[in-house]
Amino acid sequence: MTLKELNIFYELCKYNSPSVVAKRLNVSQSAVSLALKSLEKDLGVNLFNRIGKKLVLNEYGRVFKEKTYKNYTELIDAKHLFNENNLIGEMNIITSKTIGSFVLPKIIYIFKQNYPKISINKKNENSKFIVNSILEGKTDFGFIENEIDNKNIIKEKIGEDRLIIVSSDKKLKKEYFIDELFNKRWILREAGSGTREMFLNAIYDIDLPVFYETNSISEIKMLLKNPDVITCISEYAVKEEIKRGELFKIKIKNLNLKRNFYLVYHKNKIKTKIFEKFSEFIKKNLKTIQ
Structure with missing residues (x-):
């Protein structure tokens, strides 16, 4: 079953008419009927009683709606979790002790005020530990001060x-x-x-x-x-x-x-919106405290 089929099902629960649902969803009435037939085929039962031109939930339909609607709405919400205006996620970062203790705390605090739904798990370790953690895929990215030359690690200067x-x-x-x-x-x-x-x-x-x-x-x-x-x-x-x-x-x-201070990460890391937003924020605000 698909989200589209479920959406049509819940609309039919509310309006009891394929023609009304088709108009509301801007699709053809045959598309509504096909979606419902596909859903009922997957489930192996009919969900509605056909009474005249109306569709009325039967015993199966009522229990199916009760068991699925909450999960459906949560899935719909999940589709919008990661848009630009509602950034949500979790970052694991490791910083050198100097950067982690004396440079980043205030900047991270301000970032959290702007993006409260982003969770940041931060540890302070030495540079060697950070590089190894990135190579082993144990952290998203790190902040170090020393020069490194490793073909698998990208480094971006963020400050001095x-x-x-x-x-x-x-x-x-x-x-x-x-x-x-x-x-x-x-x-x-x-x-x-x-x-x-x-x-x-x-x-x-x-x-x-x-x-x-x-x-x-x-x-x-x-x-x-x-x-x-x-x-x-x-x-x-x-x-x-x-x-x-x-x-x-x-x-x-x-x-x-x-x-120099460097932001370091694995060359194969996908630059998510959260990663880009956070790294830009760090670079911008680091300049103001130097």
């Missing part, structure tokens, strides 16, 4: 970031070469982190003495309260602490740590 060297030591006021700070206790993100990878690549010929590693940005910021501790971190992650004078940006000679 800068890594900085920070400490709570107020005495570090001049400009330094990186190895002049090796007397400090260096704390870095874990292996697989985009922040760590970029920093170590930038000082590739220098053996950095790493005192401690962690996958938590919050833990790094807590440890930075000790003036002996130093780290390389996203400017976004410590923007408020620098503004309050709790941490200080240290000037480093010959070290450029500017990087």
